[in-house]
Amino acid sequence: MERTLFHGSTAGKQLLRFPHPDQRFGPRRRHPCQNRCVKKLVFIPAWNEEKSIEAVIADAREHVPGADIMVVDDGSTDRTPELARRSGALVASLPFNQGVGAAHQTAYIFALRHDYEICGQLDGDGQHPASEVARLIAAVENGADLAVGSRFAEDANPGVPEYRSTFARRLGQRLFSLLVSTSTRQTFTDTTSGMRALNVRAMELFAERYSSEFAEVESLQQAVRAGLVVEEVPVHMLAREHGNSFITPLTSAFYIFKTLIVLLIGQLRPKQVGQ
């Protein structure tokens, strides 16, 4: 028996076929991490985040007790994978940098294969407090298929200082949210948020197809179109601890243009059926 990873009817045409885990290892062998917890996986996509990765792992471990923690190392050339391993996280190392989308998808495939039921994700640069991810996971436990943390939603923890951003970035954010909200007929205020939690339904959808360059923005559209319950949860995020964003006005203008095209094409794609 061979199955593709996914159950969708169109799946598997161009995809490599993954043998079922039962087949790959002969008699079914449980993954060791399942002995600690069978339910939740928190993963951290990281590309050269050696300065912050250990703190992020510790934070995740503290605030999402009982979850397995995995770092998806997207072809880092620094010590990210070593440090993550030393902190006791599982490390999935992509052999070369593939973009954030492929990293997310790696985690979804892994999670599906090992019967995780809920997957939480936070960035490796320390911007996402794990306590907030725990709230997203709670939202998924309460029935959402995909919960997205939003920095800009109305009632983000009052009392916590506002997330600071430059005017240009805020403008870009507003434009994205306008585009996505229009195309999905659902209000999204933070479309580029990489702080999420999702269940098996959403993981299956994204394991089948997931944009590599426009992962965050396009996946919202994709999920809503497939009939998934997508919930935006107000969260509070921190300023970057290390590293810089490479966004300049010109590249962001180009990015917005590309995103517009991607969303338009997304509207024309055949709908994936959420199971």
Place this chain on the structure above:
Amino acid sequence: MSFLIAATEPVVRLTPQARILAAILAIAFMALILDLIRRDKLLERYSIVWFVLGIGMLAGAIFPGLLELLAKALGVRDVTIALFSVTLLVLLALSLNFSVIASRQSKQITRLAQQSAIDGVEEEAAAVRPGEPAQGEKKAPPEQVPR
């Protein structure tokens, strides 16, 4: 209807020199393709289309009537224009085809990379805690949350 008849007869034709040159180039091109296949630099799959193109070039050089027919069909007076436009279209189609192939391969490469990453985690986890296979009973597959 007279405006449609403007270009019924091709008047600008290829000169004999041009035809000889084209024939030589076509033969050299096909020889190059053969050599590339022979040295394993080109998969047969991709070579066929190039070979057909070479044969087309040769045919056009040897039988000028073919090109004139083409020009007539396209409604241009100049045979070279017909040649150029057809060549451009063919190249456009080919490069689009290669973009499609490149996209497919890039998707496959991503899948391979993901597979290798996941294999790595599984191996590592098995090495860290060996001898814990199949303990307890097999967990039922996760139930999908009904909406």
